[in-house]
Amino acid sequence: MNQEYVAGHIIFGLGLICGCVATVATAASKFSLVSQNSRSAEGHRPPAAFPWAAVVVVGAIPVVLALIAWSFSIYNLAVSGGTAA
DSSP: OOHHHHHHHHHHHHHHHHHHHHHHHHHHTTGGGHHHHHHSOTTOOOTTSOOHHHHHHHHHHHHHHHHHHHHHHHHHHHHHTTOOO
16 A cells, blocks of 8 residues: 555545534534523524524534445455455
8 A cells, every 4th residue: 555545545534523623613513592592482582593494504514424434444345355555
C-alpha cells in the first residue's frame, strides 16, 4: 500500500469529520433559544429558530456523511482481500 493512498484516505476521513463538526456547530448556534422555547406554549417556536427545512437538512448532513464513511470503510475492507498491511 503506497503512502499517497493512505494519506488520501486520512484526508478524506478528516473531511468527513469536519463536515459533521461544522454541522453540529451550526445547530449549536441556536442553543440559546432552548430557554425561550421551554417557556412558550406547546407548538410555538421562537421567531429566531431555524425554519423546518433547515432543521431537516442540518440533521441529515451528519447522517449522510456517516453513511458515506461506513460505505467507504466497508468497501475498502472488502477490496483489501483480508490482507494486513
